[in-house]
Amino acid sequence: MEKNYSFVDLSMAYFEKKSKIYKEGGYKKAISLKKNKEDYENHLFVFLIDLNICLLPVYLWVLEFLLILTGLIPPRIFDLLFYIMYALLFVVSVILLPLFTTKTKGVTFGGEFLDMRIVNRKNQIVEGLPLLLRQAIGMGIPLMLFGYLFKTAGIVAWWLLNGIVSLVMPNQQTIVDVILGLHLVYEPEVNICFEQAKQEQEICPIDLHIRSNYSDDGYYDVEEIFKQAKELGLETISITDHNCARQNAAALRFASLYGIQYIPGVELDAQYGDLRVRVLGYYIDWEHEIFDALERASLKREKENSLLRVKKFEEYSGVSIDVNSLMETSRFQTITATDITNMVFNNERVRSLSFVKKYIDSTDNINEAMKQFKFHIFGKGGPCYVKGNYPRLEDVIKAIHISGGICVLASWHMDYIDDETIQKIVDKGIDGIECFSPCVQEETISSLLKIAMNNKLLISCGSDYHGPTKQDRHLGQTHCPEKGLQLVRILTNQAN
Template structure:
């Protein structure tokens, strides 16, 4: 499959689960053949200035971005903001609030995984921790390959050849630490309405990220989300099946939504995801590049 020249969903080390610095990430974008990209760190715009400087060096076009955790009708959503002002004060406040909660809940998260009988290498875990935060992907990295878990039925699916080995760290997170799972620890996220308000006030456009992961194919929930002011849908996602792509493409076309694409590249937490693997047609890609022109980042 030919890679796209635009990728609107990726994370740097300013996300707890991102591996590379913004500069390293931009260099990788250039090497992957990308021409347009958006840096969309979790609840953070701190990497924008560095990414822009690197983009200038490599001749790439940056769309400033953010991926905000929020809640609507009891569902945890991720909303992407494109063209946002990285210095908008609310973003720093959201990031600081979530960081404080994550720091407070990390020990509890680790304890719940250990309660399942999974051994965790705490020395390794402490080295992986960022700012005192321990997320599910870090727990996975400090446990699934440890000899103490050899032949453990709960960790075997993440080893090479196992049914969850394609993205072992994030799959571990989804299987054990996500909402409804045995090691889930609740974080109080802002509402969808608040997330939209902040994105719009900062000059951006709100887009629903990888809906197949969050709302699956619930047309009722999708309509409710769009009614709050979300203007686009990440139709082409590395997570979506062909059936999901067709479902969300049809919904976006019917409702006049911006159709976007993104790999959700993180690095080691999602090793099967590559930069530029956005799966959209060249025609869709060119249309998107034109529509996003007002949101290209300029200092």
């Protein structure tokens, strides 16, 4: 029977999931507040939202006072309403706000708007008493105490003192933050949504297509991936980061610790004619100098593409982009279409421009508007589309073979490539095909299997797991049936 969840249930599930993602690795990507205009404004915005939540009883009392002045409420109950308001002010500011912040593990009402979280000195999750004290002593109690003893002047003086301390401290800590060892950070971007639960897919014991945070869009570190793989009962994995093979050093160490077979891997971009394809390399000598050269070339190419993307967007929109600010927050010194889209939709002035507003007006929600905007502006054929120049397919295959590896054609975008073209790609020296994947349709899986069998190629399976950055993909869910495992094990037994 289908269960209906209340708004409170969904909200708490959302904050629980958000905290779990942050705790499991998101804290490594958190960004502390800096001493700049934008961060000061954002901090003030968060504070004002939380303050206004606390002052809701006061606003209700003002409304009641106006009703008394208009004669709709008898004046004799004025004192009673005042004491009720004061009691509610205590409940909201000293009890409810601290409890809410504790329940969400550091996210306040204002913090949710700007993806900020209260954390400890190491940017890690804080739970329990420190959060209660931070909100009660820092917000609620001064509001009640100074308001009672010194009226409005006392409250204003307290906030001004906190403001001065925040301006001086390196990460904008308030007085209570300094005492408790806390501060605010920007959380890394994640997309959390809830859908009607579908029939749970079976976990495949082999997953040979996983991205860690060595990739520009991967999330979890290498050990966290091994932890998850162990919990799911996986027997063989390969972490195939995007144009990077350095993760294999850590992965090989954790493989013995967690008792999981590990195949050194990499995923490389390649150009075949007008097509961009991806090639998975397995059993590679990841220390071979060829991979260092490929990674450096990839980083240089993506940075150049980023600058060209920014230039095209500025020419198209007339909106200036703070390149240095965006580059500072990127581990890979890149500015993606997603970065620019987020910047556009988070800026009220830019969001009101006609070329943006039309997407907001024509879609049901802001997420869909951002998706359409990104697709039409930066997608193929769009005014700000940037075509990358990737290594030739033949050179990528040669690089993997030079390192002693096996070349497997990734399933990425195979839904859009006809069988004849796939056969021509295979003829360039491909050793196998990733036939089983959640990224392609069932019809494509059948076609890839047929091509692999006809050419006596190895067969692979993988989830293309990125972590919470791509929530439709899950570790161990490769769409590989039990019969298919027998074929995949031919590949995983190559080291024996």
